[in-house]
Amino acid sequence: MNVNEAQLDALRNTIKKFGKENLEEILFATAEGTRLITNRQRIRIYLEDLTGGVLSCAHVSGPYADEIKGTSFPIVSREALVSIVFASQSPTMLTDAQNRSLPLDIRLAKTCAIATCSLFPLVRQGRSIGVICIDEETPEKPSAESVAELLTDFLNLIAGSLDQARKYQQQILLTRRVEQFKKREAGAFMVNSAVRLIDRISLASVLVPTIGSHGKTRMEVLASYSADPRLKALYDDLGSIRLGRGRSLVAKFVGDDGCINDEQLLQPVFIPDLTQQFLQKRALTEKMFLRSLYMVPRYEPETRKVICLVNYYSRENHPFTDFEAGILQTHAEMVERIIREIGDEHLEIRVLAEITDLLKERNEKLQTFLNKVLSKATKLIGADTGSIAVVREWDLEKWLVVEDDAGEIIGAKHKEWLKKKIPPFRIGGDELPREERSLTGYVAWSKQPKIIPDVEDEIRGEGFHFSTSDQIRSEIAMPIICEDTILGVICLNSLKQGYFTEEHKRILQIIESLTSRYIADIQQIENLQSQVSRLTSDVAYKDPLVSSYRLGNIIGNSHKAKELVEFINTVSVPLCNRFVSWSTNLPLEETLGLPSILVVGPTGAGKEFFFNNFYNKLNEMYRMKVSSGAELPVKKTNIAAYSGELTYSELFGHKKGAFTGAYSDRKGILEEAQGGIVFLDEIGDADPKTQVQLLRFLDSGSFFRLGESSERYGRVLLVAATNKNLQEEIKAGRFREDLYHRLSELTVRIPSLSERREDISDLATHFLGKLYRTYRGADEPMNDAPLLTDGAKTLLLTHRYEGNIRELRSILLRALFFRSGAAITENDIRRVILDSEQEPPANTHDRLQEQLAEEVLAEISAGKDFWEAVYEPYSKNRLPRDVVRLVIEKTRLTAGRTMPQIARALRVTSSESGEDAHDQKRFFKFKNFIYKTIRL
Numbered sequence: 001m002n003v004n005e006a007q008l009d010a011l012r013n014t015i016k017k018f019g020k021e022n023l024e025e026i027l028f029a030t031a032e033g034t035r036l037i038t039n040r041q042r043i044r045i046y047l048e049d050l051t052g053g054v055l056s057c058a059h060v061s062g063p064y065a066d067e068i069k070g071t072s073f074p075i076v077s078r079e080a081l082v083s084i085v086f087a088s089q090s091p092t093m094l095t096d097a098q099n100r101s102l103p104l105d106i107r108l109a110k111t112c113a114i115a116t117c118s119l120f121p122l123v124r125q126g127r128s129i130g131v132i133c134i135d136e137e138t139p140e141k142p143s144a145e146s147v148a149e150l151l152t153d154f155l156n157l158i159a160g161s162l163d164q165a166r167k168y169q170q171q172i173l174l175t176r177r178v179e180q181f182k183k184r185e186a187g188a189f190m191v192n193s194a195v196r197l198i199d200r201i202s203l204a205s206v207l208v209p210t211i212g213s214h215g216k217t218r219m220e221v222l223a224s225y226s227a228d229p230r231l232k233a234l235y236d237d238l239g240s241i242r243l244g245r246g247r248s249l250v251a252k253f254v255g256d257d258g259c260i261n262d263e264q265l266l267q268p269v270f271i272p273d274l275t276q277q278f279l280q281k282r283a284l285t286e287k288m289f290l291r292s293l294y295m296v297p298r299y300e301p302e303t304r305k306v307i308c309l310v311n312y313y314s315r316e317n318h319p320f321t322d323f324e325a326g327i328l329q330t331h332a333e334m335v336e337r338i339i340r341e342i343g344d345e346h347l348e349i350r351v352l353a354e355i356t357d358l359l360k361e362r363n364e365k366l367q368t369f370l371n372k373v374l375s376k377a378t379k380l381i382g383a384d385t386g387s388i389a390v391v392r393e394w395d396l397e398k399w400l401v402v403e404d405d406a407g408e409i410i411g412a413k414h415k416e417w418l419k420k421k422i423p424p425f426r427i428g429g430d431e432l433p434r435e436e437r438s439l440t441g442y443v444a445w446s447k448q449p450k451i452i453p454d455v456e457d458e459i460r461g462e463g464f465h466f467s468t469s470d471q472i473r474s475e476i477a478m479p480i481i482c483e484d485t486i487l488g489v490i491c492l493n494s495l496k497q498g499y500f501t502e503e504h505k506r507i508l509q510i511i512e513s514l515t516s517r518y519i520a521d522i523q524q525i526e527n528l529q530s531q532v533s534r535l536t537s538d539v540a541y542k543d544p545l546v547s548s549y550r551l552g553n554i555i556g557n558s559h560k561a562k563e564l565v566e567f568i569n570t571v572s573v574p575l576c577n578r579f580v581s582w583s584t585n586l587p588l589e590e591t592l593g594l595p596s597i598l599v600v601g602p603t604g605a606g607k608e609f610f611f612n613n614f615y616n617k618l619n620e621m622y623r624m625k626v627s628s629g630a631e632l633p634v635k636k637t638n639i640a641a642y643s644g645e646l647t648y649s650e651l652f653g654h655k656k657g658a659f660t661g662a663y664s665d666r667k668g669i670l671e672e673a674q675g676g677i678v679f680l681d682e683i684g685d686a687d688p689k690t691q692v693q694l695l696r697f698l699d700s701g702s703f704f705r706l707g708e709s710s711e712r713y714g715r716v717l718l719v720a721a722t723n724k725n726l727q728e729e730i731k732a733g734r735f736r737e738d739l740y741h742r743l744s745e746l747t748v749r750i751p752s753l754s755e756r757r758e759d760i761s762d763l764a765t766h767f768l769g770k771l772y773r774t775y776r777g778a779d780e781p782m783n784d785a786p787l788l789t790d791g792a793k794t795l796l797l798t799h800r801y802e803g804n805i806r807e808l809r810s811i812l813l814r815a816l817f818f819r820s821g822a823a824i825t826e827n828d829i830r831r832v833i834l835d836s837e838q839e840p841p842a843n844t845h846d847r848l849q850e851q852l853a854e855e856v857l858a859e860i861s862a863g864k865d866f867w868e869a870v871y872e873p874y875s876k877n878r879l880p881r882d883v884v885r886l887v888i889e890k891t892r893l894t895a896g897r898t899m900p901q902i903a904r905a906l907r908v909t910s911s912e913s914g915e916d917a918h919d920q921k922r923f924f925k926f927k928n929f930i931y932k933t934i935r936l
Contacts, residue, residue, distance in 0.1 A: 008036055008154065012033075015161050019165075020165050020167075021376050022375050026161055026165050028417065030045065031045065037150050038147060038151060042134065042135035042137075043062065043134060043135075044135065045057070046130050046132075048128065049072070050170060051170050053075060055086060056072045057070070067112055068112055071108060079104050080102055082131050082133065085119040086121060093116070093117075094119070096115070097114045098114070098115065113137050117134065119134075120132050122162065123159060124163045129159065130166070169379070184223055187335065190331070190334060191206060191310075191335075194312060194331055195226065195227055200314050200316065200318045201314055202226060202231065203224065203290065205224035205235065206221070206311075206335055207221060207308060207311065210240070211496045211498060216497070217243055217256050217257060217258035217497075219240060219241040221235070234283060234288050238284075242280060248280035249280070257453055258305055258306050258453075259299075259304045259305050259306065259498075260299055260304040260306060265295070268332075269294075269297075270293070270294050270319060272292050273317060275291070289315055290313045290315060291317055293312070294311075295309055295310075295311050296309070296328060297309055298310070298332055300502065303451070307336050307340070351376075351510050355373075356514070358373065359514065365526070367411070369515075369519070370488075371409075374386055377490060380507060384472075385418040386491060388488055388490050389401055389489050390487065390523070391427075394925065397426070399424040400427060400438075401424045402422040403421070418493075420469075424921065427486070428441055437462075437466065439477045440477055440491050443478065443479050444486045444489050444664065445656075449478045449479065449505050451474075451475075451476045454473065455472060455475065472494070473496055473497045474499045476491070476504055478505070479512070480515070481512070483520070484665065486664055490512065492508075525631075541553060543769040543770075546762045551565045552612075558757075558758045560755050568613065568617050575618065575717060576618055579626075579675065594718060595745075596720065598747045598748075599722075600721070600726075601750030604803040604804035604805055605723075605753070606750055606804070608679070614719070619631065633673045634673060635670075635679070636678070636679040637650055637680060637681070638681045639681065639690070651669060651680075651690065651693070652670060652671070652703045653671055658705075659707070662706075666705075675716070676716055678718055679721070680718065680720045682721070683720035683743070684722035684724035684735060688736075695738060698739075698742050701715055753804045757797055760796055761788075761797060764808060767808065767809050768812050769785045771816055772786065775817075792826045792828065795829045806848065814851075853887045856883070860907055866908045870906070885934055887906075888902065888930065899927055903923055908922055908923060
């Protein structure tokens with residue numbers, strides 16, 4: 001058979017990336033590799049388990065999985081082929097498993113319809129660690145020798161990772177057993193003392209809830225004591241107590257979810273005559289002659305979940321005095337403390353050690369670190385699956401994201417086969433509609449951990465559970481918070497009802513407290529690196545045919561361009577000194593205020609392009625002065641993209657509840673760019689309230705988040721840009737004169753294209769090369785951009801530009817697309833210019849917007865969806881708001897005026913109906929974007 005080597009290599013590499021906490025994932029990948037090599041679907045994997053002294057079934061795929069999962073074989077035995085292969089380290093083929101096999105194998109083969117079986121040892125460094133079995137329900141010929149060799153090589157390569165994870169799993173199991181042993185010992189000591197406290201107590205016991213294989217809670221005897229050894233033995237032989245209506249005396253008060261459902265048991269209960277009660281264990285009265293019972297509950301007040309029941313039995317009807325009852329209640333409280341604390345500290349110490357070791361590792365990427373944190377949390381707590389969602393902001397609203405629309409993991413996900421697709425979650429509480437509620441979003445909103453013992457009850461109740469798997473029965477979530485800011489949420493899930501406890505919550509709190517600062521630092525670094533990378537990419541491109549680059553990729557043949565370069569070189573040194581003083585924490589803002597630069601110039605002249613080069617120069621100097629690995633923080637925004645409270649929030653941040661839709665606290669960009677530089681485009685469009693706050697901020701560095709009364713301080717260089725005449729705006733009463741003087745301490749004017757015509761030829765070559773690289777086909781060479789003929793350059797040089805560099809770039813784009821030959825000729829340029837001049841209206845800006853809108857719609861018709869063609873370019877400031885509005889208006893004319901019709905035409909959702917949960921989320925996000933951000 002042909003084995004897909006690429007898939008096999010991918011599996012090998014995947015397994016190499018897993019840590020010791022990822023046993024289930026390694027086993028899953030091992031079974032996948034085995035299926036790929038052998039083309040067989042039924043796989044059993046047995047691993048050596050020294051804690052139980054057996055070969056335990058650690059993984060099974062195919063039919064009869066439930067029956068096989070609990071099986072085990074002796075490590076040393078002549079009655080099981082699995083044991084023999086383990087000891088001999090020799091592969092074996094069993095052709096008639098139901099008749100011609102060993103006793104233990106025959107029993108399993110008949111029960112689970114196994115006709116043939118191939119067994120391969122798992123060996124690491126000469127020592128057996130397990131056996132893998134490949135089963136068939138029908139007689140099969142042995143696998144080809146080449147297949148057996150390939151499988152053996154594959155198993156040998158992954159054996160090291162498997163062994164490391166196996167040992168770690170057994171260490172965790174051993175830790176839990178030691179804890180349980182300690183609790184039993186301490187519990188036995190306490191019930192021993194209870195019998196001595198009051199003479200008439202014949203027997204005392206402690207019952208604790210445990211979860212059975214079907215997710216139902218039972219009450220197990222943790223410890224018991226009687227001065228009469230025979231009485232204690234009889235009691236211990238009774239075993240666990242079933243819960244559920246009519247099953248036992250305890251079941252009258254406690255449901256099968258382990259929670260008190262009868263308010264009588266919220267206080268101690270005295271039962272004077274047990275013979276009159278329904279008892280699961282009649283031997284209590286018939287053989288042990290116990291007559292009365294004083295039952296003291298200890299439980300979680302919020303959920304009524306039982307921690308323990310302390311039972312004090314007497315052989316006579318003995319009502320305790322108030323004094324005696326007080327003693328027993330204090331005694332039961334001490335028993336609870338033991339159950340909570342004795343033994344737990346061992347696991348908590350292990351958690352501390354594990355996370356401390358993890359923080360010492362070099363984790364360069366956030367997603368890698370989160371994966372390791374999630375793996376450790378899941379393993380230490382014993383959860384079946386889990387995820388970590390990180391906060392992402394869209395349209396001034398925070399969402400919790402585990403994976404993006406393409407399925408790429410952004411946060412972390414454990415056992416992906418159990419939680420195949422996790423949509424983004426809105427942060428919010430009761431104000432959210434039920435279909436948008438989730439435990440993850442609620443925990444981020446409340447900033448408090450939460451346990452859901454039964455997801456079905458939660459769905460019927462408040463509804464803070466979003467189902468990502470029908471198998472999940474209970475879950476726990478812990479917010480990750482640093483400096484009162486939500487960074488993400490750890491969410492663990494169990495396939496059992498009521499699995500998670502307060503102990504698990506404490507473990508997650510330890511993990512969160514140790515990792516939150518580290519996560520915040522990595523997030524900040526990654527966000528900054530991403531922003532710097534985008535800015536650098538804009539500056540980095542230099543066409544080999546252009547020789548007039550002066551600074552970054554500022555083209556400077558003209559006197560005006562050289563003035564821009566001189567300005568940057570002149571102001572960069574003192575401004576960088578100011579950045580360095582901020583990094584050493586020297587407070588000067590109260591007396592000197594914050595530095596600012598005003599960038600003015602006509603529309604399309606290249607103000608943001610100037611800023612990118614200016615930032616690149618400052619960042620290079622900052623690295624030289626501070627550290628080669630340092631990055632100067634930077635943030636960019638367009639004031640015209642927001643209005644009212646949203647503008648204030650974008651700049652200064654807001655408090656949760658400050659306005660409708662403010663479901664969580666948010667930092668503004670002036671706070672996020674602390675110690676760095678902020679670019680505010682279209683400053684002339686700032687509303688009066690924003691102008692007042694900006695002036696205050698520049699004067700002293702102080703500001704208030706929207707809805708907050710505590711004063712905060714920031715340190716940034718503010719670079720503001722506008723195409724408006726601010727002097728005229730001041731005269732018209734639309735702009736504050738004092739803010740203008742504060743902003744214009746350092747002013748630079750970006751010249752129009754007509755003022756730097758000697759640069760047009762090189763600018764055209766530069767932009768044409770960049771446009772070609774952006775739109776070239778996969779088979780076209782990177783450095784084979786079409787050349788401009790001399791006639792084309794002359795025509796571009798003499799053209800009257802109303803849209804400046806933006807218009808030049810638009811002309812070149814159309815000429816690139818519609819050129820008649822390999823080079824772009826004078827006729828190509830003339831045709832593009834004439835076509836645009838014949839288009840009404842005469843306003844070039846409107847023509848460009850119309851053209852951009854048509855290009856976007858053409859991209860959607862060609863296969864792109866709304867998110868790729870509109871949302872992402874707009875979010876990255878590559879598509880103006882007016883163009884988005886035009887796209888919507890044009891779609892209304894052709895597709896219909898309702899939002900669902902427009903959404904379908906623009907490919908907002910992946911399916912035609914848009915009825916599944918994921919598409920509904922996307923449609924809601926689309927409406928939010930159109931109404932709140934674009935403000936249609």
